[in-house]
Amino acid sequence: MDQTTLTRPETEATLAAKPVILTGDRTTGPLHIGHYAGSLKNRLALQDTHEQYLLLADTQALTDNAHDIGKVRRNVLEVACDYLAVGIDPVRTTICLQSHLPALAELSMLYLNFVSVARLERNPTIKDEIRARGFGRDIPAGFLCYPAAQAADITAFKATVVPVGEDQAPLIEQCNEIVRRVNAAAGREVLPEAQALIPEAGRLPGIDGRAKMSKSGGNAIPLSASEDEISRAVRAMFTDPEHLRVEDPGKVEGNVVFAYLDAFDSEKDDVAALKAHYARGGLGDAVLKRRLEDILQALLAPIRARRAEVASDPAQVHRIIAEGTQVAREVTEATKREVMDALGLFRL
Ligand code: ATP
């Protein structure tokens, strides 16, 4: 990638005409095929028609990783490499770093006054995540409050479209509640409401079938997985533990291989026929796994090659993030000023 790819050809007028998208990823590990099915594919499709910002959410990652800040720091470049490897174009999409956008933290502090602790505790995503992380009563305050911070992220860019996985829908709902309260306090519509764009594939389970695939769960197939890692992951994949002999009827529901075929196999009729055959009996796991492995190998080979190319020049990736963050800083500072003024805070 040469330096010239960084110039942004759009004028202010063309930018203003496009709806704004804000999404991002916590910098907790390399992105996985759940991200590909759940959000990256949508982001790729939308980068021409929308003004798109991708947030490397390192401060949000701290809310449950304060004990391992090194991991959060190291994965900033990893996640950026994944974006570029799947085809996110830094000319059309602004990649920016959350911890270097002070307006996001300032808006978060303001928004915390427009949401109750009880409401934060009732958020179904937060409830699930608290359970999954085993926090018990020791919930970091930053973690409980991250929906307000996410509302700051979305609104600071005046985003109206948020392409996310299904697990994030309650967070967008909570963001819109905050928006309505801020607008009511301001007496005018200073912030727009946002809409979650959720892909049909829904939430991809992890290879163990126990929870959703997640960077922190040890159950993911990263986009950077080697051929061998893909093979091993597919072989280890959870199917139906009671499907012992090929001729036995098998369970499709909860079978991870079918969940992945639904997400990645473009031959939908074939998949439907395979499901029927499996449920009837006479179709072994090995045949299904071979088909899935071929699909995943074909999907990930070009991404892996492109990633190696991108990662060979970390200084360039660094520059892309720095430049995107500079662009984002101007946008977010302007919104922060507008919100403060609309709420009637003292002006200096
Ligand atoms: P962590 O384990 O650190 O929480 P994660 O794998 O859950 O990481 P996030 O950074 O929390 O990833 O999520 C980023 C985006 O990817 C969100 O929009 C989320 O909905 C989507 N996403 C994450 N995991 C999946 C999945 N398994 N299936 C579909 N979408 C997903």
Ligand code: MG
């Ligand atoms: Mg997550």
